[in-house]
Amino acid sequence: MSTSLQTTTAASAQSLPSVQEALRLLYLMQLIRTFEEQVRTLYSGGMIAGLVHLCAGQEAVAVGVCSLLGADDMIASNHRGHGHCLAKGADVARLMAEVLGRRTGYGLGRGGTLHIFDAANGNLGTTGIVGGGIPLAAGAALSAKRRGRRQVAVSFFGDGALNQGLLFEVLNMAAIWRLPVLFVCENNGFGEFTAIEDVTAGADPIARGLTFGIASEIVDGMDVLAVRAAAQRALARARDGGGPTFLVCNTYRFGGHHVGDKQDYKDDNDAKAWRLKDPIERFSRWLQDSGMATASAIAALKNDIDEQLRAAIDRAKAAPFAAADDLGIHLHA
């Protein structure tokens, strides 16, 4: 491992959030968790067609990064993207409608979970191609650099994308052009059903960034404050013309690759150990220990989110599917 490598923990965080910001972090993580739990239930009940990939366990990465972004900063997500969308400001009901394939969704229900775009909130989309969003984020960074307005772009991808050639090409160009872009690798240990170590050469994924001379960090991806602190450093670098950053956020997918995956390939003890690091429970404890929130306030926040989701699901379920007339529209701009 390189000597230039930095690791971050909550204790070393540069600037801690205010009470209001901290509660926002918890709110967003819990919103994502509840959203994913509801999607799992709806999928199991036959309400969602196709395949759906959930991010429960990984909430701290999306929230730690996106909570620092403005609406004109861009993100490009991947196939496990509900968390990125919500953290970047997506409307819960409209997102749920898209996942349920309803006409009131972000893409009229024609994209579904793998193709969610939210232009108003700077979301270049989830994608069904592993690594497919990486160059889109870099392209948005190129635009931002041309405009000179200190905007940044963030690419979220999993460890599976570490072995896509596209990543290497884009890292190289981001480095030579000093693009204001964050490459955020959510290393959950598995590319689909295969353990990262079985298919990935090198000591640590961070080498992928370092080899291009890109500032790179390994981050505890189960600690929202650690992610936030690393993202603060990266965003400052990007906004000040210092170019890209590569973050490897070590995290864990509590569920399978998709809902219905039996997860035979997972080690039970490993899974239990990761469950103990649950980013939401961990941050809730921190909030209480630091006097920022009481247990009852946290419970109330969770109840509010449950209510919000119930309403979103009711609205989405009541919405129509796309009409036959919607088949051919938006084919050309």
Place this chain on the structure above:
Amino acid sequence: MPSPRTATYRAAVLEALFSEMHLDDSVILMGEDIGAAGGVFKQTEGLFAQFGGERVIDTPISEAGAFGIAVGAAMTGQRPVFEVMFGDFITLIMDQLVNQAAKINYMSAGQFNVPLVLRTAVGIGGNLGPQHSQSLHAWPVHIPGLKVVMPSTPADAKGLMAAAIRDDGPVVFFEDRMLYNLRDEVPDGDYVVPIGRAEIKRAGHDVTIIATGRMVHIALAAAELLAKEQISAEVIDPRSLVPLDVDSLVASVKKTSRAVVVDGGYRQYGVTGEIASTITEHVFDWLDAPVLRVGAADVPIPFSKSLEPLVLPDARRLAGDAAALVRGLR
């Protein structure tokens, strides 16, 4: 009346690039060796000096990643003209073209546009061999969401490039590199040829020859040969493959009752087959003969000086095929 101004095909495309870059600051160019080097075919000469490295961007030899970056830039306010040096290399960017650029407007329900031009040089000649000679325009024409144009003259090259840059969606622009030195009349100043309109290059009444790109010139030469045999050929250039000006093609074939479709791409599962079947569906009752397809031989394009000229039909061969069709010999 001022005498008509002429320019080469290469210079005509350049005129459109200069003009559009002057008009619209969001137009940027990306590609390999297009900057100070001016492009391997001198097709971007002078642009770097005029607009600088911020707008005329030399990319590494990383077609997929660089094209993906162009797509992201197009989604966020730029109008990139992305150059793939040889048409053979579009294979390297197919994922970003097919799975991203072509579908983003649809998937996002119009929230994002991808106003991007993919320009690439195709064509056979100069013994560049199997990986630098193909005309793979049959690949993108298969993908809904892309427009595909193929100018055959300097004027169309200028006007279609301007139209492609102004289009709010992705347009694939195929230039035959064997046409780069072709000189012909080119309108001065702002000149736009709308995408999706065919042009009759020569009027006739015995047979319609529908020809694309460089094959338009082979078809016009063939029409001359046919005239000597008292066969009157109409030559029509679709100019845009997607959208295809079906009405103009159909009107011509209704008049002549016979059609030959000639294209520089491979014949198997190719552009000629699509156009031939489209015509047949529309004018079956008017046809006096089956619609004939003429394309490149279905082989890797050989390096060999003896074999390379055999891949595409020349005017004599095309005229022979058309004459046989007219005389009922096919």
